[in-house]
């Protein structure tokens with residue numbers, strides 16, 4: 232008694248007319264056009280594999296002849312988009328990075344928030360440069376999660392050398408959510424006295440004119456200025472690997488994404504207009520997300536605020552980097568991105584040099600009969616040349632390692648990239664410093680275990 236719907240990917244559901252079903256996916260097919268059927272027929276959508284089979288397979292159950300052509304075209308369009316992204320990043324980088332800083336002593340004051348967890352051999356050097364910034368009006372807020380953090384004595388010793396600096400140390404944070412960095416920064420955010428806020432991670436080193444540079448980018452209508460993540464020169468293979476990752480693959484997407492107004496804000500060195508962030512509910516509104524930096528950008532853009540990239544990159548300078556730590560951090564970021572933007576799971580593994588090269592050369596071989604080895608070789612030459620150029624642009628000059636050493640490290644980085652992605656997929660747990668998390672789809676934190684909260688007893692030391 233039910234109407235058969237040809238090619239509709241619907242399955243029959245034996246439910247009388249008008250009766251509610253608990254199934255979420257259903258479609259009501261009007262039966263009025265079929266003589267002699269008094270019921271309104273209800274159908275449930277089949278699972279996705281059935282739909283795919285219906286769409287893809289011919290009546291005789293074979294793959295349709297157009298499918299390989301379609302996939303080859305798709306791969307080619309994807310590869311060409313990535314070739315274009317290289318070019319956009321290079322042009323945007325050339326126009327935007329490393330501008331000479333113009334000093335304007337009338338600009339507003341800046342409150343710098345520096346969350347610190349644990350001692351790092353480069354912390355002294357990193358902290359000192361924030362005490363010597365060439366800016367006419369700023370305050371520094373140092374935030375420790377624990378009063379007995381091993382870095383406390385060092386920080387106090389360094390700050391004692393700057394008696395005229397406006398600085399405050401906060402301990403214990405304030406629990407507003409599950410993101411420990413947000414919790415740690417909350418007391419500083421609440422007591423910040425200037426209209427511009429800078430969040431600066433403990434591993435960041437800054438040139439003395441870099442703060443003025445960020446302020447210059449904060450024009451009317453803008454609420455967020457980020458520094459493109461890069462690395463200060465440090466010796467050793469792991470450091471070279473990290474510098475090449477941030478100077479090539481990461482910089483490419485970051486610069487092209489910002490040029491095309493995509494949200495890809497990274498918060499390790501970022502400046503906010505406090506009034507705009509307060510409009511979004513303040514820092515605490517983002518305490519439920521682990522990738523708070525991305526959601527800052529998203530929320531501000533949704534409210535019509537503009538975001539810019541400052542002309543100096545963020546110079547990461549934490550000590551003791553190892554290849555394992557590099558892989559753990561990058562795979563943690565992969566997990567953040569997949570949770571926030573699940574569709575990225577399809578493009579991320581094929582947007583690296585070798586995977587994209589294989590796809591592109593198979594595609595042109597199939598479509599135009601080109602020699603895949605020749606295309607693959609040209610692909611590598613184009614990719615490497617633009618990576619090398621972009622990396623030098625990020626560095627603003629010669630790289631610290633020789634060309635052969637660079638080439639070798641670049642090959643290693645590109646080869647391990649898809650494996651880091653797979654490694655990230657293998658374990659959903661996210662470990663970050665002293666905490667472990669799981670994320671829900673959309674990016675909200677679901678607390679897993681081992682999260683020790685030290686944020687109940689806030690106190691502050693005023694040094695001055």
Ligand SMILES: CCCCCCCC/C=C\CCCCCCCC(=O)N[C@@H](CO)[C@H](O)/C=C/CCCCCCCCCCCCC
Pocket residue numbers: 309312313316481484485487488491493494495496497498499522523524525564565567568575578579582
């Ligand atoms: C046909 C076009 C293909 C476009 C391919 C783009 C694929 C993007 C794949 C990988 C993303 C690379 C990583 C970007 C940097 C993100 C670093 C990061 O994870 N940082 C986190 C920690 O600080 C942070 O929480 C997350 C920030 C935002 C992540 C959003 C990434 C999406 C970027 C999409 C930009 C597309 C640019 C297209 C330009 C035309």
Ligand SMILES: O=c1ccn([C@@H]2O[C@H](COP(=O)(O)OP(=O)(O)O[C@H]3OC[C@@H](O)[C@H](O)[C@H]3O)[C@@H](O)[C@H]2O)c(=O)[nH]1
Pocket residue numbers: 345346347348376411412413415431432433434497498499500521522523524560663664665666
């Ligand atoms: O539990 C924590 C973890 C980290 N932090 C602080 O957060 C900053 C960044 O920490 P790490 O260097 O370990 O981590 P990442 O460089 O990977 O962070 C990056 O990814 C996650 C984002 O939320 C950050 O904004 C971004 O900088 C540091 O200053 C650290 O002291 C805390 O205050 N509490």
